[in-house]
Amino acid sequence: MPSSPPAWLADRTLPLGEGWLDPAGVLHWRDRTHSLRDKEKELLRYLHHAAPRVVPRDELLLEVWGYHPHAASRAVDTTVKRLRAKLDAVGAPPGLLATARGEGYQLVLPAADPVEPPPACLGRDRELERAEAALAAGHPV
Numbered sequence: 001m002p003s004s005p006p007a008w009l010a011d012r013t014l015p016l017g018e019g020w021l022d023p024a025g026v027l028h029w030r031d032r033t034h035s036l037r038d039k040e041k042e043l044l045r046y047l048h049h050a051a052p053r054v055v056p057r058d059e060l061l062l063e064v065w066g067y068h069p070h071a072a073s074r075a076v077d078t079t080v081k082r083l084r085a086k087l088d089a090v091g092a093p094p095g096l097l098a099t100a101r102g103e104g105y106q107l108v109l110p111a112a113d114p115v116e117p118p119p120a121c122l123g124r125d126r127e128l129e130r131a132e133a134a135l136a137a138g139h140p141v
Helices: 007-011 038-050 057-065 075-090 125-136
Strands: 019-021 026-029 032-035 097-100 104-107
Touching: 019 038, 026 075, 032 075, 038 057, 038 075, 038 104, 057 075, 057 104, 075 097
Parallel strands: none
Antiparallel strands: 019 026, 026 032, 097 104
């Protein structure tokens, strides 16, 4: 079984085709957003890290929840159900989070180019324009 996703992955924007998961755990899809719970974020990040591989439930129980792999728990299934409802609420395609019957779960990312998340400086267009103009004129910013 692979180790958990690298720590830096939690601080990155996660591209999901036409949408993304921001570092704060907000799912963005076109003009819609939905906040995710901690385990929903961790599950989505783990599946993204493992994509396109099908990840067995036992591996998810161990790596995302820290449970014994053969623990009797419905945590994975319940979290997948909630996550699918939130993906559906923002308009993500229904097959994004797939079930491989008897095998596990898989994140099926579209082959299309992902939408770029907005720049970190959203709402600072004037400041950017001034800085670009100063740089173009040879003035230090």
